[in-house]
Amino acid sequence: MSVLRPFDKLPALNSAILLLVGSDEGLQQKLAEAMLREKKSFRINIRIATSLPLPSEGDHLRPRIDLIAFMIDIKSKYSLRNVEASLAYVDASFFLGKVCFLVTGVGRLNCCSVEMSAIWKLREVYSSPVLFCELELEGIRVATAQRLLRMLEICAGLIPGVSALYFGSLMSRSANF
Amino acid sequence: MDEIVAEYIRRTVLKIPRDEIKTVLQKWGFLSEVQLQTINFCQIKENISQDVVQLCEENSAGIKQAAVLDIIYNHIYSNKRVWSVYQMNKTGEEMDFFDLTDFKKKFKRRLQSALTNVTINFREYEDNAIWIRIAWGTPYTKPNQYKTSYVVYHSQTPYVFISVSVLKSNLPLLCQALVAASNYHDIHEMELRSHSLNSLKDIVFKRYSQNFQSYYPRPIQERNVAPENSRINQENRNEKERIQRVNLEVFGDGPQPKLEFARYKLETMFKSDPQMNVLNKKEPFRCLVKFSSPHLLESLKSLAPVGMADAPLSPLLTCIPHKARNYFKIKEKKGVSPRSFVSP
Helix, strand or coil, X not given: CCCECCCCCCCCCCXXXXXXXXXXXXXXXXXXXXXXXXXXCCEEEEEEECCCCCCHHHCCCCCCCCXXXXXXXXXXXXXXXXXXXXXXXXCHHHHCCCEEEEEECHHHHHXXXXXXXXXXXXXXXXXXXXXXXXXXXXXXXXXXXHHHHHHHHHHCCCCCCCCHHHHHHHHHHHHHC | CXXXXXXXXXXXXXXXXXXXXXXXXXXXXXXXXXXXXXXXXXXXHHHHHHHHHHHHHHCCCCHHHHHHHHXXXXXXXXXXXXXXXXXXXXXXXXXXXXXXXXXHHHHHHHHHHXXXXXXXXXXXXXXXXXXXXXXXXXXXXXXXXXXXXXXXEECCCCEEEEECCCCHHHXXXXXXXXXXXCCCCEEEEEEEEECCHHHHHHHXXXXXXXXXCCCCCCCCCCCCCCCCCCCEEECXXXXXXXXXXXXHHHHCCCCCCCCCEEEEEEEECCCCCHHHCCCCCCCCEEEEEEEECCCHHHHHHHHXXXXXXXXXXXXXXXXXXXXXXXXXXXXXXXXXXXXXXXXC
């Protein structure tokens, strides 16, 4: 059961790698495709996983991961529990700006079964930003894909002068005040 | 023709969707083809029903014919009713020949001797099923044709499908009559209910896609040949395959029988030290969980593949077709460890 570390592999040239962790694979696939469709100046690779730890047999092939996005479906308690269990397999240094929580299903709050306080608590404990979205809607999916791409670009160190840690603290500030 | 019969036929016709009225009437066979041709089936249903009643008047239809029309309607639209399954038991092993006329005679006699006013009609279908329609009355009131009970009996099997009317008080009598007429000894409800009669038949006659093969040979692992050049990579490919395999083992690969709900009643006692005197009542805690869906078993089947539940679902959920019941009572085992539950 290996813990995922951010810096134990060398980065590839001009590329960024995103790891999407969540139980709803259909939505992950859609979001990944939306991200690939966006115009960008670097190569991206998206890894889709249902939970962590990642299977060890692919370890030597897996590139260095720049950003982990944990997807929580607000309509399913199971997805929250899945994410909470997966968080244990992430090295602490990842939480210096290279993790975000993607909360989907916000458009249907009447079917909500995850309490908002649980999500706020995740943000506090792991000091990582929370993005709200509704991935089933085309427009919001595209917007979310653009946001994630921008964050990914920063986390991969492709923007001079802005580091993941700086960006992460910026995000948490804006959410707190 | 009786006023009640005319009104009954009219209302039955009104229940049928307009495009189907002609085929239903043809199945009924009471009106001749020539008579049917005189009806304009393109007008509103209200007028069609008036025309049908008029023609029935000419043929002087009785309640018997009207009842047959109702049976045909209920046979086609059987999913408008809720059916529950009953099983009959025999004590001895005596083989006896099933005689349909004898069955009908005994059944009728039993009910009529108790109630006097009761309308009973039979209709046989080609799959060995006997459809029985019962309109209940009392010794002093006429049978109510709108609150009927339906019984579907397959003569070679111990199973009976009953759709009770609103007048539930007649159910014990109906069961008695069935047991007596079919030479069985005892009848009990199986706690299996659904709108779809055919799915219930599939379950109790074991016609649904069962899985007998407990081991599925895994394809040889092609290690590390996953296309690494693509820009979207699945990390948990093996896990996905495992879920698919487990699902196949549990549900089989065919379509599932259609059930709309499953109900679980939990009764558990509060356990504490008797000296502490906390909640020392003998009353158990009760909890009722009801799962409902337009197609319950299919939705259970797709829970794990879409990532909404862990792969082998609880046996309490997956045993529904196998145990042929969708109403469960979960109690504690008496005298054993408090964590183990048994479902009777």
